[in-house]
Amino acid sequence: MKKIIFLKLTIYLLLILLFSTSFTNCRKSDNENKEENTRETQNYDDIKEKKSQEDESQEKNAISKTYSKIIGNLDLSKDEKDEIMKLLTKIMNLKQENVSANEEKISKLNKDLCDLLNKYTLEKFEGGNTRLNKLKSYASLYKDVSQNVEEFFNITTKSPVFLIKRSKIEPFDRIAETEYKKNNKIKNAWENVKKILPIERVNKIKYFKPFGVENKTHTAGYITTAEDSKINDANQFVLGINVGLDCDILSYSLIHEFGHFTSLNSSQRDGKYKDVFSYKDAKFKENSYINLFYKKFWEEIDEINKEDESVYLFYIRHSSEFVSMYSSLNYVEDFAETFGHFVINNYNDSDGVKEKMTFLNTFPEIVKIKNEILSLCKQNNIHPSSKDTK
Numbered sequence: 001m002k003k004i005i006f007l008k009l010t011i012y013l014l015l016i017l018l019f020s021t022s023f024t025n026c027r028k029s030d031n032e033n034k035e036e037n038t039r040e041t042q043n044y045d046d047i048k049e050k051k052s053q054e055d056e057s058q059e060k061n062a063i064s065k066t067y068s069k070i071i072g073n074l075d076l077s078k079d080e081k082d083e084i085m086k087l088l089t090k091i092m093n094l095k096q097e098n099v100s101a102n103e104e105k106i107s108k109l110n111k112d113l114c115d116l117l118n119k120y121t122l123e124k125f126e127g128g129n130t131r132l133n134k135l136k137s138y139a140s141l142y143k144d145v146s147q148n149v150e151e152f153f154n155i156t157t158k159s160p161v162f163l164i165k166r167s168k169i170e171p172f173d174r175i176a177e178t179e180y181k182k183n184n185k186i187k188n189a190w191e192n193v194k195k196i197l198p199i200e201r202v203n204k205i206k207y208f209k210p211f212g213v214e215n216k217t218h219t220a221g222y223i224t225t226a227e228d229s230k231i232n233d234a235n236q237f238v239l240g241i242n243v244g245l246d247c248d249i250l251s252y253s254l255i256h257e258f259g260h261f262t263s264l265n266s267s268q269r270d271g272k273y274k275d276v277f278s279y280k281d282a283k284f285k286e287n288s289y290i291n292l293f294y295k296k297f298w299e300e301i302d303e304i305n306k307e308d309e310s311v312y313l314f315y316i317r318h319s320s321e322f323v324s325m326y327s328s329l330n331y332v333e334d335f336a337e338t339f340g341h342f343v344i345n346n347y348n349d350s351d352g353v354k355e356k357m358t359f360l361n362t363f364p365e366i367v368k369i370k371n372e373i374l375s376l377c378k379q380n381n382i383h384p385s386s387k388d389t390k
């Protein structure tokens, strides 16, 4: 009996003990929770502060990176730098608000930034007036859009259309049929294409439009999507070439145009062809040549370039980064010119150009195309060279 009572007592004691322990535990955990909560809040505040510090330093880094890219080869004083940094910070803040209403303000600030950079460029230009005027006149040639558009319109709409099929050309419209029969220039021009560009690759371009059969023109060649009054095939391309040019002169233009085709064809883009000169609309695939090229060489300078009406001042500031003045027009032309230079490589490169050559060298397919073109040219005794200013 005593045993039972003892046992019972022990059980009670145990129960009390257990209860009290759990009670204290409970109280303890309440306190701990509170402490943890405070700790968590503190941690959260720390993280928030750390994050905003990180954001701030990221923002500063982005501004400094943009600054060093947009000034190109300009050597600026502290005050000049501050003035540019002030504008860049304003632009960055507006961009972060991410509202479309800011677009106009951003564009206006980019224009101010561009004017400021152009002012410094002119002040610091050391090439002499003759070179300055020469560059200016080259730039005006490129910018004389009204004249070019008319000429280009005549070339693209009036010339005969051929289909490129298994290394041959077939007349696509009536003029092509009659012109092909009576004019050897077209046949020769097609043979010349095959002497310079690897035909298996050219076969992927669907249409061929030889021009200059009757009227002489300054345009050597072009590549564009197949959208005009005769063909409505927007995801396909047209190669146009001037039939009046000999192979040496034609070759560089063809290589340049093939650089466009390589970087703009449908394997490089998502969805239907859009305005390729607007990076936002063009929908290049993440790993496409031109997207990677843009991210590496154009992301920070594109907006200033678009605001710049003078062209030559932008070029002077960045001349060491470009293979020619023409390539400084926009990232699409820069890719084609850089590709052309990569293939023919006929002068010593500046560091900026070397970087672009190294970039293209990382793509085995581009290197393959280069070797194919070079061996064809060698085989056919053709010597491509770029005649642009450098």
Ligand SMILES: [Zn+2]
Binding pocket: 256, 257, 260, 333, 336
């Ligand atoms: Zn071009």
